[in-house]
Amino acid sequence: MPGGDQELGSYYVGVDVGTGSVRAALVDQRGILLAFADQPINQWEPQFNHHEQSSEDIWVACCIVTNKVVQGIDLNQIRGLGFDATCSLVVLDKQFHPLPVNHEGDSHRNIIMWLDHRAVNQVHRINETKHSVLQYVGGVMSVEMQAPKLLWLKENLRETCWDKAGHFFDLPDFLSWKATGVTARSLCSLVCKWTYSAEKGWDDSFWKMVGLEDLVADNYSKIGNQVLPPGTCLGNGLTPEAAKDLGLPAGIAVAASLIDAHAGGLGVIGADVRGHGLACEGQPVTSRLAIICGTSSCHMGISKNPIFVPGVWGPYFSAMVPGFWLNEGGQSVTGKLIDHMVQGHAAFPELQAKATARCQSIYAYLNSHLDLIKKTQPVGFLTVDLHVWPDFHGNRSPLADLTLKGMVTGLKLSQDLDDLAILYLATVQAIAFGTRLIIEAMESAGHSISTLFLCGGLGKNPLFVQMHADITGMPVVLSQEVESVLVGAAILGACASGDFASVQEAMARMSKVGKVVFPRREDKRVLPGNFWELMKSTGRVYFRVQKWH
Numbered sequence: 001m002p003g004g005d006q007e008l009g010s011y012y013v014g015v016d017v018g019t020g021s022v023r024a025a026l027v028d029q030r031g032i033l034l035a036f037a038d039q040p041i042n043q044w045e046p047q048f049n050h051h052e053q054s055s056e057d058i059w060v061a062c063c064i065v066t067n068k069v070v071q072g073i074d075l076n077q078i079r080g081l082g083f084d085a086t087c088s089l090v091v092l093d094k095q096f097h098p099l100p101v102n103h104e105g106d107s108h109r110n111i112i113m114w115l116d117h118r119a120v121n122q123v124h125r126i127n128e129t130k131h132s133v134l135q136y137v138g139g140v141m142s143v144e145m146q147a148p149k150l151l152w153l154k155e156n157l158r159e160t161c162w163d164k165a166g167h168f169f170d171l172p173d174f175l176s177w178k179a180t181g182v183t184a185r186s187l188c189s190l191v192c193k194w195t196y197s198a199e200k201g202w203d204d205s206f207w208k209m210v211g212l213e214d215l216v217a218d219n220y221s222k223i224g225n226q227v228l229p230p231g232t233c234l235g236n237g238l239t240p241e242a243a244k245d246l247g248l249p250a251g252i253a254v255a256a257s258l259i260d261a262h263a264g265g266l267g268v269i270g271a272d273v274r275g276h277g278l279a280c281e282g283q284p285v286t287s288r289l290a291i292i293c294g295t296s297s298c299h300m301g302i303s304k305n306p307i308f309v310p311g312v313w314g315p316y317f318s319a320m321v322p323g324f325w326l327n328e329g330g331q332s333v334t335g336k337l338i339d340h341m342v343q344g345h346a347a348f349p350e351l352q353a354k355a356t357a358r359c360q361s362i363y364a365y366l367n368s369h370l371d372l373i374k375k376t377q378p379v380g381f382l383t384v385d386l387h388v389w390p391d392f393h394g395n396r397s398p399l400a401d402l403t404l405k406g407m408v409t410g411l412k413l414s415q416d417l418d419d420l421a422i423l424y425l426a427t428v429q430a431i432a433f434g435t436r437l438i439i440e441a442m443e444s445a446g447h448s449i450s451t452l453f454l455c456g457g458l459g460k461n462p463l464f465v466q467m468h469a470d471i472t473g474m475p476v477v478l479s480q481e482v483e484s485v486l487v488g489a490a491i492l493g494a495c496a497s498g499d500f501a502s503v504q505e506a507m508a509r510m511s512k513v514g515k516v517v518f519p520r521r522e523d524k525r526v527l528p529g530n531f532w533e534l535m536k537s538t539g540r541v542y543f544r545v546q547k548w549h
């Protein structure tokens with residue numbers, strides 16, 4: 001059990017594979033990051049809505065970052081390794097070699113990424129079945145889940161991919177297999193993205209009904225017939241071959257992994273909040289919502305009993321915190337949308353030049369520019385006439401409509417840096433309103449949320465965090481460690497090592513409150529908060545913009 005000087009010398013390595021980069025950290029038993037490294041990863045978009053990656057590239061990036069974070073330390077102190085990753089689909093043949101997921105036959109590109117929307121037709125047919133498993137994904141399966149992608153491969157790449165495939169992995173499970181040689185899947189991946197039930201296992205009738213009966217015929221060996229709770233120690237630990245690649249000792253404990261958003265949830269949701277004046281103090285952990293904001297945003301709320309929220313994924317049993325049900329709301333593009341809006345604007349080169357001259361990130365520059373142009377007004381005042389509808393890549397939650405598109409109203413002919421800054425602000429606000437809609441949907445179904453715990457790359461943006469507080473009216477807790485997703489991955493490694501008795505115990509010990517951002521009530525007057533009103537009518541979604549004085 002932890003405690004005392006000797007245990008403080010025990011370290012865990014967490015590896016987080018996001019959409020744009022791989023990160024690793026060396027973490028101690030208090031959840032403090034002692035070393036951090038990151039490495040960008042390749043993405044291909046061979047045609048619109050097709051997004052691909054390479055499992056070999058990703059493994060190489062994992063090796064680069066792990067080797068870096070353990071430089072100069074006594075390797076005997078490393079007790080465990082945990083992986084988390086995006087829920088992308090990795091395809092390998094029967095000998096575990098990559099298979100192409102594209103018409104070009106490029107087997108290096110063997111991953112259909114989570115944000116790939118190629119399987120629109122397939123997901124539509126799956127949803128038409130109205131099969132009972134759909135109740136556990138918010139009522140509507142997302143094109144970002146694995147069943148429609150598998151069906152697409154079967155229908156479009158039968159000879160080059162489907163017939164040759166031996167293993168379809170969720171990316172987090174691919175990584176734990178690569179490290180240990182164990183093909184067991186994490187309960188997290190299978191429950192959240194593959195329709196597996198923690199209580200009932202696979203439902204043969206679903207796979208038969210959607211035309212993927214061949215997966216049932218061989219007892220699910222290609223998609224997983226051994227399922228383990230996240231944090232379970234796999235096989236004999238790290239294999240000698242993987243140990244050499246990663247620069248870590250052979251035989252250390254390697255955990256069954258988590259999807260990245262879920263690792264972020266573990267990294268933040270269990271923190272001791274005493275003394276911060278938060279409504280969730282002394283309340284059940286179910287009053288907390290973890291929001292993991294990177295390329296996308298994921299809204300992770302837990303409950304003791306299953307809660308069915310239309311348009312919000314889940315309820316998933318034990319998929320994040322053991323023994324709790326999870327609902328997962330989401331916005332498919334948030335960081336990616338902000339980058340898209342800013343980088344596509346005519347004033348972007350000027351922004352880049354000015355930010356570089358000041359040695360600032362473009363977002364730090366934009367935030368200070370907004371402070372300049374707002375003068376004495378609250379910043380929300382700047383977007384009274386400019387509105388963004390943020391569903392540029394469809395709406396994941398709560399509308400669960402992949403056909404929705406983005407929109408901007410209130411554009412003028414000018415395209416200077418002020419316009420760029422205001423468009424950026426309106427985009428951030430629109431994303432925060434999306435979060436509010438998700439929270440409202442969760443609360444009307446039975447959740448009772450008082451406090452947000454935010455992490456991910458967008459947690460580094462003070463404007464993004466403040467807008468989430470102002471627009472939801474809830475305090476936002478930021479962790480002591482900015483890289484909280486990596487703390488979540490390290491928690492897995494710590495559990496696998498046996499140093500903590502449970503995930504809950506590791507969460508309580510390793511996640512810590514850093515800063516709390518409270519909503520600014522005085523800005524409410526000028527936020528476009530009450531401008532937005534969603535109306536669902538005859539199956540189509542409209543929105544109304546209302547002035548509120």
Ligand SMILES: Nc1ncnc2c1ncn2[C@@H]1O[C@H](COP(=O)(O)OP(=O)(O)O)[C@@H](O)[C@H]1O
Pocket residue numbers: 017018019020021293294295296334335336338339361363364456457458460461
């Ligand atoms: N220093 C920063 N300031 C503001 N925004 C940032 C900063 N760093 C990253 N971001 C935002 O975070 C997003 C990436 O977050 P990250 O968690 O790294 O993504 P992923 O896990 O999907 O790879 C970017 O799209 C960018 O908008």
Ligand SMILES: O=C(CO)[C@H](O)[C@H](O)COP(=O)(O)O
Pocket residue numbers: 018019020085086087088114192259260261262293294295296297298328330
């Ligand atoms: O679907 C998800 C979690 O269930 C995530 O959105 C997906 O994994 C991408 O994550 P990120 O934005 O951190 O790259």
